Amino acid sequence: MENMPIKTTRRLTETAIMIALATCLSYVTLFSAPMGGSITLFSQVPIIIIGYRYGVKWGAATGVVYGILQMLLQGLGNFAYVKGFLAYLVLIFADYVIAFAVLGIGGAIFRKTISNQTAALALGGVMASLLRFICHFISGVTIWGEYADGWQSVWVYSLGYNGFYMLFEGIISVVGLVALSLVFDFNKPDLIKRKKTQNAEK
Numbered sequence: 688m689e690n691m692p693i694k695t696t697r698r699l700t701e702t703a704i705m706i707a708l709a710t711c712l713s714y715v716t717l718f719s720a721p722m723g724g725s726i727t728l729f730s731q732v733p734i735i736i737i738g739y740r741y742g743v744k745w746g747a748a749t750g751v752v753y754g755i756l757q758m759l760l761q762g763l764g765n766f767a768y769v770k771g772f773l774a775y776l777v778l779i780f781a782d783y784v785i786a787f788a789v790l791g792i793g794g795a796i797f798r799k800t801i802s803n804q805t806a807a808l809a810l811g812g813v814m815a816s817l818l819r820f821i822c823h824f825i826s827g828v829t830i831w832g833e834y835a836d837g838w839q840s841v842w843v844y845s846l847g848y849n850g851f852y853m854l855f856e857g858i859i860s861v862v863g864l865v866a867l868s869l870v871f872d873f874n875k876p877d878l879i880k881r882k883k884t885q886n887a888e889k
Contacts, residue, residue: 697876698741705733706753713757717859724852729863731790731856735815736864738794739808740873746791754787774830781826789818804873808864816857823849 715728734753738746762783769778793815794808801807827845835844867873872880 694876698745702737702741702745702749705737706749706756709733709753710756710760713761720848720852720855722848722851724848726852726855726859729859731812731815731819731860732863732867734787734790735794735808735812735860736867736873738791738796738815739798739811741795742798743792743795746795747788748791750788750791751784753790754783754785757787758783769830777826777830781822781829786819786822786826789822790815793818805865805868808868808873809861812861812864813857816853816860820849820853820857823853 709730709732712728712730712733715730716725717728719725734746734750737749741749758779765778765782766775769775793813794811796814797807797810801810824845827849828841831848832841832844835841839847870880871878
């Protein structure tokens with residue numbers, strides 16, 4: 688059995704690396720949606736993988752840390768566009784803290800129910816993206832609705848704005864997760880995916 692301090696250190700180190708990787712990837716914009724919102728290069732993937740490897744609680748906590756970093760590094764300017772304490776709370780939690788916590792939750796949710804790693808990660812990517820979209824949709828309806836055109840309802844505005852870029856963000860994440868799952872075994876500490884041989888020892 689792996690020594691507990693070593694196991695904890697490995698987990699903390701790996702989590703820190705994946706948060707840093709996700710943060711770097713969030714700056715790589717593949718394209719910007721017409722209504723707003725950016726589609727990034729696999730930035731959700733590292734957090735989803737941490738959730739898959741270490742469970743709901745650890746994944747959610749990792750997502751919270753990542754969300755706070757996103758807010759501090761890229762989102763502080765958004766506070767200038769909303770007014771009032773409640774609006775600030777919605778912005779903090781719906782657009783950052785909870786919105787990114789669900790990435791870790793989505794990554795973990797299918798691990799114990801689906802034995803196939805690729806399927807579990809792919810469905811986890813779909814679920815994580817859907818949950819994140821719901822968070823942003825709520826934010827769009829509650830605090831960003833004033834930016835809707837006069838002919839649009841806030842519901843249609845939020846659906847179009849957040850749905851468009853999150854759809855592509857989700858697709859890109861699933862593609863990345865499936866590709867990585869074919870190379871690495873995320874159930875093992877060393878991530879090595881060993882091929883089964885016919886002459887394996889019994």
